Amino acid sequence: MATVAVAAEPGAGAGAGALSALRDALRSRRLILGLVVVGFFVLVAAFGPLFVGDPNHEYTDALNAGPSAAHWFGTTNIGQDIFAQTVDATRPTLLIGAAAGLIATAISVVIGIGGGYLGGIADELLALLTNVALVIPTLPLVIVASKFMGDNGLTPTIFVIAFTSWAASARVLRGQTLSLRNRDYVLAARALDEPRWRIILVELLPNEMPIIVSQFTFSMVFAILGQAGLAFLGLQSADMLTWGNILYFAQNAQALDSGQWWWFAPSGLCIAVFGAGLALINFGLDELLNPRLRVYRPSKARAERSS
Amino acid sequence: MNDDASLVLRATDVSVAYEGRRPTRAVREVSLELHAGEVLGIAGESGCGKSTLAYALTRMLRPPAVQTGGTIEYVDRDGRTWDLTALEPGELRKLRWAEFSMVFQSAMNALNPVTSVGAQFDDIFRTHRPEMDRAERRERARRLLEMVGIDPKRVRSFPHELSGGMRQRVVIALALALEPRLVVMDEPTTALDVLVQREILDEISRLRAELGFAVIFITHDLGLLLEISDSLAVMYAGQFVEYAPARRIAEEAQHPYTQGLLRSFPSLRGGRRDLRGIPGNPPDLRQDLDGCPFAPRCEHAFDRCRTEAPQLLAAPGYWPFSCHLRDVPNGSEPRKVEVDERA
Amino acid sequence: MRLRYIGRKLGFYLVAAWVAITVNFFLPRLIPGDPVSIIISRQTQSGTVPAGEAAALRKLLGLGSGSLLSQYGQYLDQLVHLNFGLSITEFPTPVADVVRPAIAWTLVLVGLATFISFCLGVGLGALAGWKRGTRIDALVPSTTLLTAMPYFWLALLLVYLFSQKWNLLPAQQGYDPSLDVGWNSAFIGSAIQHSILPAMTLVIASVGGWLLGMRNMTVATLSEDFVVAAEARGLSPVRVLTRYAARNAVLPSVSGFAVSIGFVVSGQIVMEQVFNYPGLGSLLFQAVSNEDYPLMQALFLTISFAVLGSNLLVDLLYGLIDPRTREA
Ligand SMILES: Nc1ncnc2c1ncn2[C@@H]1O[C@H](COP(=O)(O)OP(=O)(O)OP(=O)(O)O)[C@@H](O)[C@H]1O
Ligand SMILES: [Mg+2]
Numbered sequence: 001m002a003t004v005a006v007a008a009e010p011g012a013g014a015g016a017g018a019l020s021a022l023r024d025a026l027r028s029r030r031l032i033l034g035l036v037v038v039g040f041f042v043l044v045a046a047f048g049p050l051f052v053g054d055p056n057h058e059y060t061d062a063l064n065a066g067p068s069a070a071h072w073f074g075t076t077n078i079g080q081d082i083f084a085q086t087v088d089a090t091r092p093t094l095l096i097g098a099a100a101g102l103i104a105t106a107i108s109v110v111i112g113i114g115g116g117y118l119g120g121i122a123d124e125l126l127a128l129l130t131n132v133a134l135v136i137p138t139l140p141l142v143i144v145a146s147k148f149m150g151d152n153g154l155t156p157t158i159f160v161i162a163f164t165s166w167a168a169s170a171r172v173l174r175g176q177t178l179s180l181r182n183r184d185y186v187l188a189a190r191a192l193d194e195p196r197w198r199i200i201l202v203e204l205l206p207n208e209m210p211i212i213v214s215q216f217t218f219s220m221v222f223a224i225l226g227q228a229g230l231a232f233l234g235l236q237s238a239d240m241l242t243w244g245n246i247l248y249f250a251q252n253a254q255a256l257d258s259g260q261w262w263w264f265a266p267s268g269l270c271i272a273v274f275g276a277g278l279a280l281i282n283f284g285l286d287e288l289l290n291p292r293l294r295v296y297r298p299s300k301a302r303a304e305r306s307s
Numbered sequence: 308m309n310d311d312a313s314l315v316l317r318a319t320d321v322s323v324a325y326e327g328r329r330p331t332r333a334v335r336e337v338s339l340e341l342h343a344g345e346v347l348g349i350a351g352e353s354g355c356g357k358s359t360l361a362y363a364l365t366r367m368l369r370p371p372a373v374q375t376g377g378t379i380e381y382v383d384r385d386g387r388t389w390d391l392t393a394l395e396p397g398e399l400r401k402l403r404w405a406e407f408s409m410v411f412q413s414a415m416n417a418l419n420p421v422t423s424v425g426a427q428f429d430d431i432f433r434t435h436r437p438e439m440d441r442a443e444r445r446e447r448a449r450r451l452l453e454m455v456g457i458d459p460k461r462v463r464s465f466p467h468e469l470s471g472g473m474r475q476r477v478v479i480a481l482a483l484a485l486e487p488r489l490v491v492m493d494e495p496t497t498a499l500d501v502l503v504q505r506e507i508l509d510e511i512s513r514l515r516a517e518l519g520f521a522v523i524f525i526t527h528d529l530g531l532l533l534e535i536s537d538s539l540a541v542m543y544a545g546q547f548v549e550y551a552p553a554r555r556i557a558e559e560a561q562h563p564y565t566q567g568l569l570r571s572f573p574s575l576r577g578g579r580r581d582l583r584g585i586p587g588n589p590p591d592l593r594q595d596l597d598g599c600p601f602a603p604r605c606e607h608a609f610d611r612c613r614t615e616a617p618q619l620l621a622a623p624g625y626w627p628f629s630c631h632l633r634d635v636p637n638g639s640e641p642r643k644v645e646v647d648e649r650a
Numbered sequence: 651m652r653l654r655y656i657g658r659k660l661g662f663y664l665v666a667a668w669v670a671i672t673v674n675f676f677l678p679r680l681i682p683g684d685p686v687s688i689i690i691s692r693q694t695q696s697g698t699v700p701a702g703e704a705a706a707l708r709k710l711l712g713l714g715s716g717s718l719l720s721q722y723g724q725y726l727d728q729l730v731h732l733n734f735g736l737s738i739t740e741f742p743t744p745v746a747d748v749v750r751p752a753i754a755w756t757l758v759l760v761g762l763a764t765f766i767s768f769c770l771g772v773g774l775g776a777l778a779g780w781k782r783g784t785r786i787d788a789l790v791p792s793t794t795l796l797t798a799m800p801y802f803w804l805a806l807l808l809v810y811l812f813s814q815k816w817n818l819l820p821a822q823q824g825y826d827p828s829l830d831v832g833w834n835s836a837f838i839g840s841a842i843q844h845s846i847l848p849a850m851t852l853v854i855a856s857v858g859g860w861l862l863g864m865r866n867m868t869v870a871t872l873s874e875d876f877v878v879a880a881e882a883r884g885l886s887p888v889r890v891l892t893r894y895a896a897r898n899a900v901l902p903s904v905s906g907f908a909v910s911i912g913f914v915v916s917g918q919i920v921m922e923q924v925f926n927y928p929g930l931g932s933l934l935f936q937a938v939s940n941e942d943y944p945l946m947q948a949l950f951l952t953i954s955f956a957v958l959g960s961n962l963l964v965d966l967l968y969g970l971i972d973p974r975t976r977e978a
Contacts, residue, residue: 030791132666135908137957139916140934141673144946147938148680168909221798228800229920233935247803251924261810268803275798283791286866367882369873403884417879419894421901421973430893434885465973481883 031284037277041270045091052084067262074262077253085246086266093242094274096158096227101220103162108169108219109205109212115170116177117200127174133167139229146235153237157230161223169215176208214285217278228271243267313343314382315489315521316364316407321377323356323363326370329593333359335545336377338619343488346515346522348532348553350568351542352589357525358412360542361493364523365409366391366399381406384488405435407489408482412525414495417478418466424452424477425462431484451480455510472503476510483514491523508535529568533557541565544590544600547619551626561628563605599631607632655975656966663962670954674947675725678711685711685943689738692941696741707735710944729951735944739936745948749933755824756929757956759845760918763852764911770853771860772903776896778861779868790865793858801917805851805924812847820844824928848918848925856914860903867899874898901972907964915957930956 073082115126231244250263323334379391428448449459455476496504536553549562567585587604602612714724734745813821922931937945
């Protein structure tokens with residue numbers, strides 16, 4: 001007798017799975033919007049400086065001028081073009097965010113996934129370390145540490161922020177690893193005596209990739225906000241032009257007291273919009289990963305339920 | 308149709324679909340009737356739509372599930388007939404639990420983890436019996452726990468402090484709190500080990516005899532259903548394929564699928580049967596089914612089965628079942644066909 | 651009995667406190683050169699430095715005599731006696747006396763603002779989750795814009811609008827300096843008035859985080875079996891939402907408090923600079939601009955202990971609202 005296996009979906013397979021995931025992804029308007037916003041800033045960081053002059057060496061005669069056709073975002077008290085500054089600041093700002101975010105995420109992957117997978121006393125200690133790092137307030141530490149070091153250029157900033165901001169991600173990743181390590185495919189790999197590094201790299205890491213990406217976006221936002229805070233307190237080298245530094249210059253020139261909102265507005269908005277773009281990407285990822293968060297089209301049944 | 312006074316529930320042509328790019332039509336034109344004190348068993352393989360049907364009957368479907376057709380009438384203890392499908396949310400809430408209650412398939416998780424067992428009884432009484440005072444509510448909760456064989460002191464326990472079997476009993480006690488006329492039980496014991504399962508089933512039988520509520524009992528254990536049901540519905544691919552009095556079906560099952568099930572399930576009580584499974588898999592409910600949905604797996608399938616869907620009709624002297632064999636004169640076995648792989 | 655839970659939490663925060671103290675011990679080693687002579691020379695610029703200050707500083711900075719261990723012992727001894735040396739910023743006031751009055755300002759402001767923000771965010775988040783897919787829910791992603799704003803920038807924006815343009819609220823300092831500090835109504839009224847903009851900044855900037863977390867947890871909890879079961883029992887939607895869905899959905903928000911309070915405190919520290927608020931943040935800023943190392947150290951410890959303490963409180967609260975932390 002013939003047995004009939006009905007395929008779950010015509011053409012279902014690994015490739016089709018990835019394709020349908022991609023299709024789902026592209027249907028999430030939030031994800032698209034987030035990608036567009038982040039993509040825009042990345043383009044500005046990459047090519048923007050080619051189109052605007054060097055704001056630190058080109059001074060115009062207009063001092064403290066409001067936004068105009070010549071100076072879209074107005075000028076500073078010494079006649080620098082704020083639009084050019086904002087564009088120029090994009091690259092270092094994003095660089096700090098991305099680099100610190102990457103390093104922090106890498107640390108959290110090692111500590112979170114490593115600990116979660118190894119278990120036992122190693123995990124206990126790493127979890128304790130993570131939780132302690134989580135409850136000790138980071139910004140005062142960063143402020144004090146960077147002041148004590150006395151060097152506040154790009155590289156030290158990146159490392160100080162990264163080393164103080166990995167804990168939250170590590171905790172999330174540890175939790176995920178603990179739940180994954182008892183899944184069938186991991187147990188099977190362990191039963192086959194595969195080496196640990198292989199299980200972690202081949203079985204665990206790919207499965208946690210979406211979470212790692214989402215944690216990276218958080219770390220990046222955190223790093224940009226942290227750098228802006230440090231800069232605003234005057235703890236960043238003035239040679240470096242970031243959005244945070246622009247805000248510091250504005251504050252130093254008492255721009256707000258003289259009503260020069262245009263000096264403050266662009267950089268802060270850039271930080272907020274870029275951060276929101278990353279958050280929207282996260283929203284999209286979340287919706288894809290947690291079907292439970294997905295919202296269904298309104299139907300009679302729900303209208304009834306929620307009334 | 309015997310429209311006698313004892314009718315409790317009548318569902319007519321109920322269909323349910325899970326919306327999506329390709330909707331899953333999980334329940335397809337199911338009709339059933341239940342009378343006071345009757346036990347209706349529903350059996351079928353995993354994924355055939357049993358739980359979906361239970362949710363539809365109790366109006367508990369949530370998006371993406373939508374009822375796409377059919378009516379559900381409920382007759383309350385005062386003899387009033389309610390069209391459940393057209394009820395206002397407020398009216399529906401009044402009927403819920405007081406008239407019909409439900410024990411979910413995942414009963415173990417049906418308890419709020421952060422409040423005590425007593426508080427969950429309390430919520431029910433406060434809502435449906437506002438005249439009861441605190442002491443009465445507490446006392447009633449204790450008696451209900453006692454009734455399902457749990458130490459009444461446990462009203463103060465939290466769900467995580469109870470074993471799986473105890474939680475299951477608490478859930479059953481909750482379902483009986485307002486002495487409903489109908490209890491829908493969706494695999495109330497699947498998560499438990501056989502011994503505990505047995506105890507709880509005996510408990511349910513005893514309580515039913517004592518309190519006289521009607522039961523819709525869902526499981527994939529046909530042997531068990533034969534034991535406890537008055538009538539029995541066998542479900543396949545979202546449809547009832549046989550709907551029969553329980554006491555006759557064991558010997559006289561008409562549908563080849565029922566026969567297959569009877570052969571393939573070990574019985575909870577009594578010895579194991581010959582475990583010849585039914586080869587193949589149930590069809591994907593996202594597609595339209597031409598012909599008889601069971602045909603690809605049926606050893607009796609013939610040409611007509613592949614093209615024409617059989618109706619759920621009674622044969623003389625028998626009960627409704629949906630199989631073309633009904634129309635084949637006894638003894639003349641129809642020509643068998645090789646079933647080719649369906650893509 | 652929750653003694654075990656409480657004991658575990660206390661133990662953990664003791665370890666965390668010890669780590670903070672120890673980090674603080676090693677921090678001065680980052681200072682290039684000899685910090686003590688730097689500090690003393692700066693102090694000398696502002697007045698006569700009492701004898702023994704150099705020795706005390708050495709111990710405090712973990713640079714006392716002897717082995718690392720004995721240096722650590724001397725450092726702890728200084729801490730226990732709250733001997734943080736003399737502040738450069740307000741020479742020759744002892745650091746401890748400089749820090750003490752600032753604590754209350756920051757603590758009360760952050761505490762109140764966090765409480766308001768938590769209640770608001772959790773309430774709105776539960777509502778958005780309950781009404782998921784509706785217009786209320788569609789507004790949720792826009793709160794990410796608030797969450798991604800630097801606190802201090804939001805503060806600048808509010809000052810520009812409420813103080814400069816509309817002249818509604820004071821934007822500088824914690825109270826009207828012409829008033830006597832004390833428990834009199836004029837002073838308290840002025841303090842409240844001055845705290846509105848900073849508090850508003852904290853609330854606006856942090857409410858999005860609570861809201862989003864609560865919204866997502868509520869949506870997830872609503873599909874839990876016990877919520878479906880509660881609905882099947884005919885309970886009113888309000889009861890199902892509050893006693894079943896929200897009651898459970900709020901737990902992760904409470905247990906994740908540490909992460910959120912970290913954000914708020916960081917934001918507060920920078921933000922105080924905008925308002926010239928007389929709290930720990932402004933003080934830290936002054937310490938940084940004056941290279942006042944002893945004050946910085948004391949502030950780091952103070953802020954750490956305040957955060958640890960509030961986390962401990964919240965953890966104990968969690969023990970009360972989640973029965974699973976009890977032992978059967
Ligand atoms: N949320 C959902 N979305 C889409 N399809 C669903 C959903 N829930 C169930 N289904 C589909 O509906 C069909 C019927 O499911 P149902 O839960 O009613 O089966 P069941 O008979 O109760 O199975 P079991 O014995 O395993 O409990 C299945 O094919 C299932 O894949
Ligand atoms: Mg089921």
